[in-house]
Amino acid sequence: MSALTITYAILFYAATAILVIGVGRKIFIYARTPAPLKIPTTPAPLTKTGVVWRMLKEVTVFESLFKSNKWIWIFGWLFHAALFLVLFRHIRYFTEPVWTLVALAQPFGKYAAFGMLAGLGGLWARRILVDRVRYISSASDHFILILLLAIAASGVVMKFIPAAHTDIIALKAFFLGLMYFDLQPLPGDPVLLIHLALVAALMIIFPISKLLHAPGVFFSPTRNQVDNAREHRHVAGWTAAETPGKP
Amino acid sequence: MADFEIPALKEYPVIPPVKVGTMAHSKPFVAKPEHQAGVGYPGELVDNWEEKAVTRLGELVKGSRALQVFLDSCVKCGACTDKCHYYLGTSDPKNMPVARQDLLRKVYRRHYTFAGKLFGALGMPGLVGAADMTKEVLDDWYSYFHQCSQCRRCSVFCPYGIDTAEISMAAREVMDSVGLGQKYCNEILGKVHKIGNNLGLPEPALVDTLEGLEEDVKDDTGVDVRFPVDQKGADVLLVTPSADFFAEPHIDGLIGYAKVFHQAGISWTLSSYASEAANFSMFIGSGDNLKSTAMRIRQAALDLGVKRIVVGECGHAWRVAYSFWNTLIGPFDFLDPKYPVPQHICEVTYDLLQRGALKIDKEANDHRRITFHDSCNVSRASRMGNIPGGQFIIPREIIKSVANHYFDMPANTIHESTYCCGGGGGLLTDDLMELRIKGALPRMEALQQVVEENDVNYLCAICAICKSQFTKVLPYYKFPMDMIGSLHQLVSTAIQLK
Numbered sequence: 242m243s244a245l246t247i248t249y250a251i252l253f254y255a256a257t258a259i260l261v262i263g264v265g266r267k268i269f270i271y272a273r274t275p276a277p278l279k280i281p282t283t284p285a286p287l288t289k290t291g292v293v294w295r296m297l298k299e300v301t302v303f304e305s306l307f308k309s310n311k312w313i314w315i316f317g318w319l320f321h322a323a324l325f326l327v328l329f330r331h332i333r334y335f336t337e338p339v340w341t342l343v344a345l346a347q348p349f350g351k352y353a354a355f356g357m358l359a360g361l362g363g364l365w366a367r368r369i370l371v372d373r374v375r376y377i378s379s380a381s382d383h384f385i386l387i388l389l390l391a392i393a394a395s396g397v398v399m400k401f402i403p404a405a406h407t408d409i410i411a412l413k414a415f416f417l418g419l420m421y422f423d424l425q426p427l428p429g430d431p432v433l434l435i436h437l438a439l440v441a442a443l444m445i446i447f448p449i450s451k452l453l454h455a456p457g458v459f460f461s462p463t464r465n466q467v468d469n470a471r472e473h474r475h476v477a478g479w480t481a482a483e484t485p486g487k488p
Numbered sequence: 489m490a491d492f493e494i495p496a497l498k499e500y501p502v503i504p505p506v507k508v509g510t511m512a513h514s515k516p517f518v519a520k521p522e523h524q525a526g527v528g529y530p531g532e533l534v535d536n537w538e539e540k541a542v543t544r545l546g547e548l549v550k551g552s553r554a555l556q557v558f559l560d561s562c563v564k565c566g567a568c569t570d571k572c573h574y575y576l577g578t579s580d581p582k583n584m585p586v587a588r589q590d591l592l593r594k595v596y597r598r599h600y601t602f603a604g605k606l607f608g609a610l611g612m613p614g615l616v617g618a619a620d621m622t623k624e625v626l627d628d629w630y631s632y633f634h635q636c637s638q639c640r641r642c643s644v645f646c647p648y649g650i651d652t653a654e655i656s657m658a659a660r661e662v663m664d665s666v667g668l669g670q671k672y673c674n675e676i677l678g679k680v681h682k683i684g685n686n687l688g689l690p691e692p693a694l695v696d697t698l699e700g701l702e703e704d705v706k707d708d709t710g711v712d713v714r715f716p717v718d719q720k721g722a723d724v725l726l727v728t729p730s731a732d733f734f735a736e737p738h739i740d741g742l743i744g745y746a747k748v749f750h751q752a753g754i755s756w757t758l759s760s761y762a763s764e765a766a767n768f769s770m771f772i773g774s775g776d777n778l779k780s781t782a783m784r785i786r787q788a789a790l791d792l793g794v795k796r797i798v799v800g801e802c803g804h805a806w807r808v809a810y811s812f813w814n815t816l817i818g819p820f821d822f823l824d825p826k827y828p829v830p831q832h833i834c835e836v837t838y839d840l841l842q843r844g845a846l847k848i849d850k851e852a853n854d855h856r857r858i859t860f861h862d863s864c865n866v867s868r869a870s871r872m873g874n875i876p877g878g879q880f881i882i883p884r885e886i887i888k889s890v891a892n893h894y895f896d897m898p899a900n901t902i903h904e905s906t907y908c909c910g911g912g913g914g915l916l917t918d919d920l921m922e923l924r925i926k927g928a929l930p931r932m933e934a935l936q937q938v939v940e941e942n943d944v945n946y947l948c949a950i951c952a953i954c955k956s957q958f959t960k961v962l963p964y965y966k967f968p969m970d971m972i973g974s975l976h977q978l979v980s981t982a983i984q985l986k
């Protein structure tokens with residue numbers, strides 16, 4: 242096995258472990274941390290079903306963001322929808338046989354990359370051009386956008402520039418090999434190596450960065466609490482510590 | 489007048505460009521040791537405060553899912569940056585909700601995240617938005633966490649519902665715990681603990697005031713409307729902000745409640761022990777004070793043997809009552825289960841109007857052209873009635889049933905998008921006058937529109953803080969001071985007692 246293959250194999254094992262353990266730990270912390278008081282942002286749903294519907298709208302169409310700012314919404318939604326399609330298409334590298342749905346998404350899904358680039362470009366432009374957003378941006382905010390842009394760009398180069406095509410069959414063998422602990426050689430195309438290194442970097446920073454918004458949104462008490470404070474007595478954390486005596 | 493510029497009202501509201509540091513000088517008076525003692529905090533900045541502040545912050549985050557999620561999840565998308573009335577009124581970028589959060593988030597990131605610890609150790613914490621707890625940071629906290637009225641407007645517009653109010657409360661608790669408190673809130677809370685209300689009005693003075701009111705109403709209407717105190721066995725315990733007992737225009741609202749109870753034949757009472765609905769503990773993020781202050785009301789209800797608890801016109805008090813009472817001082821199994829606990833006075837009046845139990849002459853309000861200011865805590869942190877958004881419908885329906893001329897302000901300034909009056913969240917103090925005037929700008933612009941288009945001359949509110957704040961700031965914007973009034977003043981005018 243070449244040094245390259247071994248290096249990337251170690252890199253991906255490590256990145257996967259960091260991603261899974263890191264995000265899993267955060268989810269565990271979010272779930273375990275008490276919400277001592279009822280703080281839904283009202284008007285809020287009065288039932289659990291209502292809350293599920295509210296949350297569904299938040300994560301699929303970014304409802305609050307839509308009310309808030311149409312430009313961020315357009316770029317942000319375009320980026321996330323495209324990202325979703327791209328990742329969905331990528332499932333083919335990790336499954337044999339390829340799932341029918343993933344196969345069906347291939348022909349049009351490949352253009353999603355341009356949606357990603359456009360969305361990310363728009364978000365970055367706002368970060369640089371709008372004085373308020375520029376003020377709140379730190380280096381890491383720019384870095385994440387650049388990282389995602391670079392991943393998408395390297396992907397596009399592989400996909401749409403014939404000279405940079407990579408050997409998909411061999412690549413797939415490498416990743417299936419990783420999954421079944423049966424190491425296979427990784428093709429050495431430079432663009433692919435860049436793409437993969439950047440992806441590993443993304444996986445590593447995920448649990449220690451603002452990318453935690455993805456699991457975080459589901460735990461946000463202002464969005465996931467039912468508005469039933471009068472009907473149901475809610476106690477948790479310090480409010481559960483002691484209850485007042487009965488008359 | 490003031491030694492700063494009063495913002496001009498523009499025809500179309502604009503988002504101002506960032507002007508760094510314009511409000512860095514704004515700081516409320518610091519609590520003296522005796523004020524701190526009254527709420528159980530150290531009297532002055534303790535030794536090792538940096539370390540203790542960081543420790544306290546960690547404890548708070550550990551105990552609050554909201555803080556935990558909010559501090560991790562902000563993506564700096566910028567959607568909230570133009571949503572805060574204090575930013576719109578001052579142009580100071582640290583008044584953008586996300587920037588305000590970042591003042592605390594950077595300390596959290598430095599001490600409680602891997603990225604912050606790593607880059608902190610390398611001497612470059614700023615690269616990942618982290619910073620040490622220093623005197624400059626503390627000064628910024630004291631300044632800018634007292635430029636947040638905890639109105640939650642930002643939380644409506646954030647894609648993850650990040651509520652800067654929660655962060656401000658936590659920051660104030662951390663500051664209090666190391667001995668840096670705000671005089672206004674802490675002094676007032678001390679009075680509630682000691683005397684029973686924010687004003688420090690002792691029982692005899694309260695009884696006196698209420699007897700005076702009975703005479704006034706008698707002179708006015710010829711009817712004996714009672715204002716009972718400590719009446720054992722009454723059906724309803726009314727808990728209302730103490731401003732209702734003597735401040736203008738609040739007092740006309742109190743008269744309104746009394747007339748409603750009188751005509752509906754509901755026996756009611758105030759309590760001299762719990763003569764205050766306000767609970768400023770929420771503003772300073774203190775769980776202990778929140779609970780002990782609320783507990784007075786449970787005690788009063790038990791002592792007086794009432795069947796229902798009704799809360800008067802007050803925004804944050806209604807939030808505490810509606811959202812927190814059941815948690816803090818429930819269960820209320822000793823009260824009549826036919827009624828929600830607590831009930832808002834507007835819910836009571838609305839039900840009575842629906843049932844035709846009140847005799848109303850709408851023409852009596854014909855000289856008034858009315859608009860309604862949705863108070864933050866009622867709009868975004870509570871409910872009335874049994875459908876979401878009842879808190880918007882019920883007050884408006886009451887107004888429309890007692891008056892003929894009603895007009896809403898522009899849609900993006902009412903309901904859950906309402907703009908704060910500029911004085912909520914423990915900022916209703918003269919040492920923050922500049923902030924209060926500038927923060928009122930978006931509301932004043934919206935008001936201007938209905939004044940010009942509909943000749944509105946009555947700004948109706950259901951919050952004691954809003955009423956006091958508007959009384960102060962309306963003149964700065966060239967509106968008459970007495971434009972502001974209670975909702976139950978309108979009811980009081982229209983109700984026909986004989």
Ligand code: HEM
Nearest residue numbers: 299300303306316317318321364385386455458563565647
């Ligand atoms: C449950 C899944 C997710 C939801 C609901 C979600 C939602 C959002 C929303 C509402 C925003 C703010 C608007 C915007 O700037 O686009 C945002 C920003 C962002 N999201 Fe997500 N997201 C999710 C998953 C992800 C994932 C998996 C990634 C990356 C691998 C990601 C990367 C980003 C980035 C980088 C930003 C900041 C963009 C900027 O700098 O302006 N998101 N997300």
Ligand code: HEM
Nearest residue numbers: 327330331334350351354392393396397399400407412440
């Ligand atoms: C281990 C994980 C990944 C592997 C093995 C991988 C591999 C590849 C390969 C081989 C291509 C070229 C496709 C072709 O030539 O037909 C590609 C394209 C692309 N990749 Fe990845 N990639 C991974 C993760 C990601 C991630 C996390 C993102 C986004 C954040 C991403 C974004 C893209 C994009 C936008 C393209 C171009 C359009 C497309 O083919 O869909 N990739 N990737």
Ligand code: SF4
Nearest residue numbers: 562563565566568646
């Ligand atoms: S809207 Fe929410 S996520 Fe976006 S910058 Fe503001 S607080 Fe952060």
Ligand code: SF4
Nearest residue numbers: 572636637639640642
């Ligand atoms: S809670 Fe209100 S005052 Fe505080 S930052 Fe948000 S919008 Fe501004």
